[in-house]
Amino acid sequence: MLLAHQIAMTNPEMVLAEGVSAQEFMDLSATYGISSVPDTVINGKGRVIGAVPENNLIQEIKRLMGA
């Protein structure tokens, strides 16, 4: 979650990073079929499961949004 917040802080006009408690927001979790955590959903489409290093998350964001 901290990594996502670091990304948001870098460009807050473009980025919103929400840490979501899966148990308290069950409807939202169900929408995405969350089964294991941490699970990072990117623009409602991309997924990165697990706590990954900065480069891994950035690469997945680039893949979805264009480098």
Next chain:
Amino acid sequence: MAYQRILNDDVLNQVKDIFKQLTNEVKVILFVSASAEEVSGITQQLLGEVCGASDKIHLEVFDVVNDNAIAKQYKVSGKAPAIVVAAKDGDVITDYGIRFLGVPSGHEFGTLIQDIVMVSSRESGLSEAAKTYIKSLASPLHLEVFVTPG
């Protein structure tokens, strides 16, 4: 009923120690809701104890329904408890896009503390390459990180 703290003395003293390094001021905004009364109450108490550990942190609480214009401004409409960690420079609040939805307990409590320290430093700590890329984004990026408390 006597007030019972959520944070024990050990944890509170550790948090106070960590917050001694805070330089710039931080605004923590909490949105609560009657429809999530218990978790909203727990979150409000927890944030009260955390924010009370430093005079550089300022907590403000809104109701996500009654203050829906403010909730919309911070993009947390209909979500409670929702936490915003923002920068405060005098009367100017800078939203860094940082949100928690739910009670920040367990591992996420540590993340909350780290977020406060990070925002106070006004430095994200990302690598220069990542910063360059993220600053170049031409369309919105929404990250939702699902976690389990505890």
